[in-house]
Amino acid sequence: MSLHENFGSGNTDANPDLKPNDMVMTPRHIAKQMIDFYPVMPHERVLDPCRGDGAFYDQYPDWCVKDWCEITEGRDFFDRHPTKHLIIDWIITNPPYSVFPQFLEKCFEISPNVCLLIPVAKLVSSLKRINMVMDYGGIVSMRVIGASKCGFPFGFPAAAIHMKRGYDGNTLIEMWPDEEE
Numbered sequence: 001m002s003l004h005e006n007f008g009s010g011n012t013d014a015n016p017d018l019k020p021n022d023m024v025m026t027p028r029h030i031a032k033q034m035i036d037f038y039p040v041m042p043h044e045r046v047l048d049p050c051r052g053d054g055a056f057y058d059q060y061p062d063w064c065v066k067d068w069c070e071i072t073e074g075r076d077f078f079d080r081h082p083t084k085h086l087i088i089d090w091i092i093t094n095p096p097y098s099v100f101p102q103f104l105e106k107c108f109e110i111s112p113n114v115c116l117l118i119p120v121a122k123l124v125s126s127l128k129r130i131n132m133v134m135d136y137g138g139i140v141s142m143r144v145i146g147a148s149k150c151g152f153p154f155g156f157p158a159a160a161i162h163m164k165r166g167y168d169g170n171t172l173i174e175m176w177p178d179e180e181e
Contacts, residue, residue: 026094026117030150031055033176034160035092037143038115040064044089047111049077049103056093064090078106089113094150097122101129108136112165119147119156137167145176 035056040046044064048057051068060066067088069077088110094117095103107114116123120142124130133139140162147158160176 025053025151026055027149027151028055028059030117030145031094032059034115034117034143035059035061037141037160038090038092038113038162040090040092045086046090046092047088048093049080049091049107050093050096052094060092078102080106080110091115093117101132104129104132108132108163108165114163115160116163117150117158117160119152119154120144120159120161121156123161133163136163137165138163138169139171140164140167140169141172141174143174143176149176 040061040063042063046060046064046066048054048060048066048068051057051070051073057066057068065086067086069075069080071077090113091107091111092115095107097118100118100122104114104116107116114136123133141160142162143160144157145159147154147156150158152158
């Protein structure tokens with residue numbers, strides 16, 4: 001059963017219950033910078049579970065195998081099953097915040113590398129969520145950026161956060177590198 005079963009399928013006209021504030025498109029240059037942070041290897045599979053306008057998906061490296069989901073196009077990430085679909089090596093995206101705990105859990109279920117552009121507080125706002133991350137593995141890196149640079153309609157700091165299954169090393173925390181747009 002889909003978490004979004006009440007949304008139906010197709011475009012936003014067919015999905016009146018979609019939350020407009022949950023569809024904040026990441027600027028393409030921010031998506032590209034974030035993708036470049038991660039060591040995606042040739043022939044690895046990368047999934048954008050909420051493709052939106054393609055800011056991430058369209059800029060994944062040419063050498064990887066790309067896949068996508070998008071609820072407004074009838075491809076619901078929550079319907080994806082690891083046993084029925086190919087293995088996913090990386091998830092790199094800006095997730096929906098209204099279902100973030102469920103989204104994070106699903107990411108952890110299907111990929112050993114989960115990289116999300118999110119408000120920092122979204123990840124650490126509950127002990128249950130922190131424990132979920134630690135049970136999965138840990139945080140490899142956190143690159144902090146002002147939310148307004150990402151087009152987010154709030155003032156909290158955001159970050160590109162890389163979580164890895166089974167990871168028990170140190171966590172790199174640094175500011176997002178300044179680059180020209």
